[in-house]
Amino acid sequence: MTQVVPLPDEDRLTGSLLSTDTVPAHRRREYWREALSRTFGAVDMSVPEEIDTGTIRTAPLGRLQVTTVDGDALDARRTRRLIAQGDDEAYVIVKLLTRGGARLEQDARDVSVGPGEVFIYDMSRPVRLSLAKCFRTTSLVVPRQVLGLREADLRQITASPFRSDTPLGGLLSVLLSRLADTAGAYRPHTREMLARNVVDLLTVLADERLGRGSAGTPGGDAAMLQQIRAFIGRHLADPDLTPEAVARAHHISVRYLHKIFQGEDTTVSRWIQSRRLEACRRELAHREAANRTIVAVAQRWGFTSAAHFSRVFRTAYGMSPSEWRATHRA
Known part of the structure; x- marks a missing residue:
């Protein structure tokens, strides 16, 4: 199991540090793969046979997390199988590439990213990220529900880098850099x-x-x-x-x-209902949610009537919640 390296007392507010520096050379590759999956979610990870060094520093920011990673080349894939098997919360990753090169594939787009550029990907859908040797990234890990975007809108901005010479790209890169430096210095409130x-x-x-x-x-x-x-x-x-x-x-x-x-x-009520339906649909598709009843899932996301939930789910997706669950698993 990956162990968190204790931080000095003066740095405890900064969160946690995972580093290969204290791991024997023959265990570094396994340690590094597990550390990356632990930080960003279950992925199929390819890393070099020999890991020279790798560090992951995280700091909480409310329900968000600021993460800086230094490491060697890697190739990470989030497949439909892993998405279906996982019970972890769906996250959107906003990532600044500080050093090295990257290639990102999601939503039928395949893009190359250079230093200083910011890109976004959604861990609730298949994605592949390849990073060149000696890279550094700073990421904002955002729970998908917190972001409040329609799924169709989110698909439009994934794998579509914010270039460093644009106003949006410049603003995002400065924001992520500053958060990486200061997030751990603030009190919880x-x-x-x-x-x-x-x-x-x-x-x-x-x-x-x-x-x-x-x-x-x-x-x-x-x-x-x-x-x-x-x-x-x-x-x-x-x-x-x-x-x-x-x-x-x-x-x-x-x-x-x-x-x-x-x-x-749309109306405010319909907006709330559509966001709740999206959350229920994603959870019902997870294998780890198989033991949760449909009523429990609906109640978890704010529905108080099972009959009402079933009716609006069928209207939105053309099938009942139980049919959706069975079809997706099949």
Whole structure:
């Protein structure tokens, strides 16, 4: 098993450190593969036979995690089999390549990435990442639900690098670099506040990349919309998550909340319901969730009526929850 290397007392707020430096040479390859999978989720990992050195430093940032990795060449694949077998939470990885070269394949795109560029991939769908020898990356590991993006929108920004000479790429690279240097220095409450602001920024940047930006709603409505979507993503499991509760949390009227959502071609209630359905659909597809009843999964994501859940699931996906589970497993 991979062991976490204890940090000095003055560095304990920075999270954890995994390093091959204290591991005998004949065990480094196994240690390194396990350390990477432990950090980013189950993957089929190819690494060199001989590992010179490798370090992974992580720091919590609310529900997010900031991770810096230094290492030799590797090739990582997240396959459909691993996705189906896993019971881990779905994550989106926002990664800055500081040193070396990378190749990323996801959603029918195959791109090369150079130093200073930022790219995004989704661990809930198949992905392949190859990193050249002597690389360094800084990653923001974001729970998928927290990000609050539609699945169709997320597919549009994966494997589509933010180049370093663009405003978005420059902003993201500076953000990730600073978080890597400072995330561990903050107290838990400050980290939580920072995480919320980072998620809001990421969703705004995603909308800019998708060509929406502030054009969809006037003035500050676009920024407010992204904050609300991220808030909904963080509170999906709360059965009391209603338009009234959302409006109250953001100190706005329900009428103004509905006005903000006019450009989304949906209502607030339907947005909440669609995000909950996506979460249930993903969980029902996991083999590790086989022992959980459909009712338990529905309740976990805020549905209080089994009959209502079954009805809206069939309407959204054309089959019942049990049929979806059986079909996906088959």
